[in-house]
Amino acid sequence: KEVGLAYQEHRVYVDIAKGFREIRRAENAFNKDKLDSGVNHLTKALNDFSAAVDHAEKASDDAYDKAAKDVDKGNTELQKSIDAYGDGEYDKAVTHYDRAVAHFDDALDLIG
Numbered sequence: 001k002e003v004g005l006a007y008q009e010h011r012v013y014v015d016i017a018k019g020f021r022e023i024r025r026a027e028n029a030f031n032k033d034k035l036d037s038g039v040n041h042l043t044k045a046l047n048d049f050s051a052a053v054d055h056a057e058k059a060s061d062d063a064y065d066k067a068a069k070d071v072d073k074g075n076t077e078l079q080k081s082i083d084a085y086g087d088g089e090y091d092k093a094v095t096h097y098d099r100a101v102a103h104f105d106d107a108l109d110l111i112g
Contacts, residue, residue: 009111011055012064013021014110016071019048023101035085049075049104055109067107074103081108 026041049071056068077100084093 005059008055008059012059012111015048015052015055016104019045022048034073039082039085042078044076046075063110070103070107074100077103077112
């Protein structure tokens with residue numbers, strides 16, 4: 001496998017893992033009623049998942065193309081979750097969050 005392609009594939013995995021780590025931190029913050037901290041961690045996760053999409057696009061492989069789409073969908077749901085938390089719509093935020101995590105998990109399954 002070409003070194004550049006292997007690097008891009010590795011970065012997809014690393015960025016998704018970093019995003020999940022931030023999601024766990026957000027969950028902990030929300031459980032402690034630290035809403036601002038939770039939103040900040042979700043924003044960091046969104047950035048990590050966006051980076052994963054960029055690397056997946058560069059990898060240019062069918063599985064990575066599908067993974068990039070799943071991560072992109074997850075990013076959209078995560079942004080909706082962040083917005084809902086900011087608006088005080090916690091049930092709606094949790095629904096979007098759960099959808100985001102499902103998309104990110106699907107992406108990991110494709111490349112893992």
